[in-house]
Amino acid sequence: MPPVIDPDKCVRCGRCVDACPEDVYFGSRKKHVPQVTYPQECAYCNGCVEECPVEGTITLRIPLPMMLLYKST
Amino acid sequence: METEHLKCDVLCVGGGIGGLMGAIRASELGAKVIVAEKGNVMHSGKGGGGCDHFLCYIPEVHGTDMETYVQEMMQTQQLHNFDTLGMKRVRTHIAKTFDIVKLWDSWGIPTRQNGKYHFAGHAFPGGLRCLLKYEGRRQKPILTEQARKRKVQIVNRIMVFDVIAKDAVAGAIGIDARTGKIFTFEAGAVILGTGAVVRLYPAVTPGWLNNNATRPSLTGDGRLMAYRAGAELQDVEMRMLHVGPKYFARFGQATWVGVFRDPQDRAIGPFVTRPEGLYGDITPEVNKALFRDHWTSGRGPVYMDGRGISDKDYRDMMHWFPHEGLTPVVEHMKEEGIDYRKNPVEFMTYDHGCQGRIVTNEKGETSLKGLYAIGEELAPGVSNASVFGWLCGEHAVNYLKHSNRPDASGMKEQVAEKASLVDKMLNRKDGADWREVNIALQQIMQDYAGLLRTEALLQAGSAHLARLKRKAYEIIKAGNQHEVMRALEVLNLIEMGDLVFMGALGRKETRGNHVRLDYPLTNPRMNGKVHIQKKVNGKPVSEWRTITG
Numbered sequence: 321m322p323p324v325i326d327p328d329k330c331v332r333c334g335r336c337v338d339a340c341p342e343d344v345y346f347g348s349r350k351k352h353v354p355q356v357t358y359p360q361e362c363a364y365c366n367g368c369v370e371e372c373p374v375e376g377t378i379t380l381r382i383p384l385p386m387m388l389l390y391k392s393t
Numbered sequence: 394m395e396t397e398h399l400k401c402d403v404l405c406v407g408g409g410i411g412g413l414m415g416a417i418r419a420s421e422l423g424a425k426v427i428v429a430e431k432g433n434v435m436h437s438g439k440g441g442g443g444c445d446h447f448l449c450y451i452p453e454v455h456g457t458d459m460e461t462y463v464q465e466m467m468q469t470q471q472l473h474n475f476d477t478l479g480m481k482r483v484r485t486h487i488a489k490t491f492d493i494v495k496l497w498d499s500w501g502i503p504t505r506q507n508g509k510y511h512f513a514g515h516a517f518p519g520g521l522r523c524l525l526k527y528e529g530r531r532q533k534p535i536l537t538e539q540a541r542k543r544k545v546q547i548v549n550r551i552m553v554f555d556v557i558a559k560d561a562v563a564g565a566i567g568i569d570a571r572t573g574k575i576f577t578f579e580a581g582a583v584i585l586g587t588g589a590v591v592r593l594y595p596a597v598t599p600g601w602l603n604n605n606a607t608r609p610s611l612t613g614d615g616r617l618m619a620y621r622a623g624a625e626l627q628d629v630e631m632r633m634l635h636v637g638p639k640y641f642a643r644f645g646q647a648t649w650v651g652v653f654r655d656p657q658d659r660a661i662g663p664f665v666t667r668p669e670g671l672y673g674d675i676t677p678e679v680n681k682a683l684f685r686d687h688w689t690s691g692r693g694p695v696y697m698d699g700r701g702i703s704d705k706d707y708r709d710m711m712h713w714f715p716h717e718g719l720t721p722v723v724e725h726m727k728e729e730g731i732d733y734r735k736n737p738v739e740f741m742t743y744d745h746g747c748q749g750r751i752v753t754n755e756k757g758e759t760s761l762k763g764l765y766a767i768g769e770e771l772a773p774g775v776s777n778a779s780v781f782g783w784l785c786g787e788h789a790v791n792y793l794k795h796s797n798r799p800d801a802s803g804m805k806e807q808v809a810e811k812a813s814l815v816d817k818m819l820n821r822k823d824g825a826d827w828r829e830v831n832i833a834l835q836q837i838m839q840d841y842a843g844l845l846r847t848e849a850l851l852q853a854g855s856a857h858l859a860r861l862k863r864k865a866y867e868i869i870k871a872g873n874q875h876e877v878m879r880a881l882e883v884l885n886l887i888e889m890g891d892l893v894f895m896g897a898l899g900r901k902e903t904r905g906n907h908v909r910l911d912y913p914l915t916n917p918r919m920n921g922k923v924h925i926q927k928k929v930n931g932k933p934v935s936e937w938r939t940i941t942g
Contacts, residue, residue, distance in 0.1 A: 340432070346875040370531075380724070382641070388738055390696075
């Protein structure tokens with residue numbers, strides 16, 4: 321479940337930890353790759369992705385129950 | 394328990410659009426202002442992911458008679474948002490919108506396209522278009538910056554749980570959701586802007602608490618602390634529906650450009666027959682239960698069908714999606730290979746359960762002196778939140794000029810009571826965590842105060858909820874401070890559930906989405922009336938009041 325952090329790209333700045341309105345990164349340590357303590361509380365708001373200074377470091381994996389339904393044509 | 398005491402003139406509880414606008418304005422007028430926010434103001438609240446449309450009346454665009462604009466607006470979903478607010482308030486709101494839009498533009502939230510104001514969506518073909526398109530993706534960080542520029546003190550991760558008041562408001566008490574430190578705020582005026590009530594009814598995915606169109610941490614905290622302090626609430630039993638993509642619960646229905654069609658490709662509404670960027674398909678705004686009705690009557694599912702969309706409309710739609718907070722949807726569609734120009738996307742009716750508001754006068758003041766309410770505590774929408782946030786900031790400062798220093802002597806007792814509750818939660822080895830309690834609450838609300846209501850169901854559900862409440866206080870546990878915050882949210886939601894049952898029992902009629910099978914008529918004698926709930930001498934009291942203004 322979201323978010324997923326690429327540890328190789330993460331600069332450990334903690335901006336995502338600060339910005340998350342739901343505090344899914346609760347308990348993360350400063351200057352470490354953030355830990356996603358409460359992934360099931362993610363609101364998929366994209367706030368952490370927005371604030372991350374290195375594009376592509378954080379991605380939101382949309383959980384299977386949230387897959388869009390669509391019509392094949 | 395460690396405590397920190399902060400003093401200010403105006404305390405804004407909740408740093409959403411309304412809270413920040415109130416803080417900015419009060420600070421400009423010389424007040425010392427604190428914003429206490431449960432999350433982080435940068436992305437918190439319903440507008441935290443962005444927004445792309447703003448109710449805005451511009452005489453040069455809509456004509457010099459504002460009334461024409463107001464009448465058109467009240468034919469859209471805004472009718473459900475504003476109809477019990479009183480038209481005087483609605484007109485105050487609309488008259489101020491262009492000023493706020495110009496202000497936002499000057500702060501760096503773009504409100505013009507190629508130098509021009511562009512109106513689209515949520516509109517009937519041929520009618521006035523009331524919603525201004527704007528690029529609100531970064532609106533919260535920008536408003537945060539503006540607040541900081543004006544020396545507003547922002548304290549993030551503080552969940553305010555109670556207002557301090559005797560005859561007038563004197564402050565509030567909160568808890569740090571990371572450290573557990575108790576914060577006491579001494580304030581001459583308090584502006585509540587904690588948002589909607591989510592997580593009272595089940596989300597789109599069964600058992601999954603966070604798949605909501607809006608933020609799951611909006612748990613009616615402001616309404617409950619207002620109620621406990623003696624302020625009045627209204628119409629909490631009324632139910633709010635919305636529509637959006639099936640399973641991926643999101644707002645932003647009107648940012649999609651297409652036609653709502655059934656499986657046989659027939660348009661389900663009378664308004665558009667092909668994708669039309671200027672208007673969208675306004676059908677569900679007339680009746681948001683329509684998609685659910687199609688489903689239950691065997692005519693579903695309903696699709697948002699973008700086939701035939703022009704290249705320009707498609708480009709524009711994809712431009713607006715991120716501003717409306719729909720970037721995760723766009724990314725998901727890319728990943729799954731969904732091409733909206735070829736693949737109609739299924740939509741559904743969402744049931745948000747609880748509407749209602751805190752009763753306020755034309756100044757935004759509640760029935761408790763010095764306590765104000767804005768944003769979704771009043772009505773939905775960024776336009777409403779920003780305008781009334783701004784005006785409330787002014788009124789709160791004006792109130793301070795004519796009021797005595799409040800009596801905050803009750804603070805210690807309230808702190809001790811809550812600290813003891815928190816302590817018990819943290820020290821319980823066995824018990825129920827917040828999720829378990831929340832799910833138990835949701836199933837009662839859904840089954841006994843949901844889609845269909847009767848006296849017998851409401852009485853049975855209310856009695857069961859009372860048992861759950863007792864049990865929850867006995868066994869709810871928290872593993873850390875974050876879980877303490879969630880547990881306090883759930884206890885607020887249980888109290889809101891109680892009020893919904895009381896309100897639904899008292900409303901002996903069917904109105905909108907409040908369907909009483911035992912009272913199927915919409916009673917015309919109740920038109921223009923609101924259902925008030927308040928606490929008098931510790932006991933819940935309800936009454937009916939005629940809407941004025």
